[in-house]
Amino acid sequence: MAKRIVLFLFFFLFLGNVNAQVQPKNRGKIEFKKDKLPRKLTRATFDSTHSFDVLHYRLNLMFPFSSSAFSGTITVTCRSCVDGLDKIQLDMVDLVADSVFLWKEKIDGVQKNGEITISLGKSMAIGDTFSVSIAYNKASQEENSYRGFYYYSMCAYTMSEPEDARYWFPCFDKPWDKATAELYVTVPRDVEVASIGLLEKKELSEDGKWETFHWRTEYPVATYLICVTMSKFYSRWSDWYVSPTGDSLEIVYYVFTRDSVKAKNDFVHMVDAVSFFSD
Numbered sequence: 001m002a003k004r005i006v007l008f009l010f011f012f013l014f015l016g017n018v019n020a021q022v023q024p025k026n027r028g029k030i031e032f033k034k035d036k037l038p039r040k041l042t043r044a045t046f047d048s049t050h051s052f053d054v055l056h057y058r059l060n061l062m063f064p065f066s067s068s069a070f071s072g073t074i075t076v077t078c079r080s081c082v083d084g085l086d087k088i089q090l091d092m093v094d095l096v097a098d099s100v101f102l103w104k105e106k107i108d109g110v111q112k113n114g115e116i117t118i119s120l121g122k123s124m125a126i127g128d129t130f131s132v133s134i135a136y137n138k139a140s141q142e143e144n145s146y147r148g149f150y151y152y153s154m155c156a157y158t159m160s161e162p163e164d165a166r167y168w169f170p171c172f173d174k175p176w177d178k179a180t181a182e183l184y185v186t187v188p189r190d191v192e193v194a195s196i197g198l199l200e201k202k203e204l205s206e207d208g209k210w211e212t213f214h215w216r217t218e219y220p221v222a223t224y225l226i227c228v229t230m231s232k233f234y235s236r237w238s239d240w241y242v243s244p245t246g247d248s249l250e251i252v253y254y255v256f257t258r259d260s261v262k263a264k265n266d267f268v269h270m271v272d273a274v275s276f277f278s279d
Helices: 043-047 257-266 270-278
Strands: 004-010 052-062 070-080 085-091 096-102 109-112 115-124 129-138 148-151 155-159 178-188 192-195 198-204 210-222 228-231 234-242 248-256
Touching: 070 085, 096 109, 096 115, 115 129, 178 192, 178 228, 192 210, 192 234, 192 248, 228 248, 234 257, 234 270, 248 257, 248 270
Parallel strands: 004 248, 052 178
Antiparallel strands: 052 070, 070 129, 085 115, 096 129, 109 115, 148 155, 155 228, 178 210, 192 228, 198 210, 234 248
């Protein structure tokens, strides 16, 4: 049976002017000189100098979908890259930490200058793995001051590129650092949630008022690619790309219902695009 993977594609069509892009005056061919090309940035260039490597992010988030306020718990699984590691720093801006845990033991965490420093309570050796959990919340904010997470009556979504993930979850927020991720996103029952990777399941609360969406990716990704978007007004459909080896890739679209007819025309070449870039 072909391996089933979900590629999540989401376009903010409500902006209306997606095609109103500034075009360059000079449309001539652009030539690159070899001696002017940027130096290729390898993983070793950065991660070899960092004291720990994030392996996995597990997010449990609750969005009331009535304001930009929300709460969550994140568990970050790491591996020590040095001997004697006794604390770590994670990027965390405009979020309030309610409590911090190492495994199930409550530990200290100090927020300062857009970071949270977490004392591990003991020294880690190279290769040791550990998990820290942070329960946190974000207060409602003015619409013109949104960053990281954006709330509107029609939809709410995250936009983290290149280093704005820190505004909605604690993380090592560098574009070159990659980790696997899973998100448990709880919203009012009539709200649909899309995220990164594969939708594992949906589960209703006992009172039927809330629904939790579990999304997961087994492929390491940058923090800015970890995302969540939600709305009461989505239409959903999908196409399939099948590789020469027989693996199948589902391409799933979440689009505002009012834009769905135009969007189906816009996305008519998506499977061809995936095929081209896969090669």
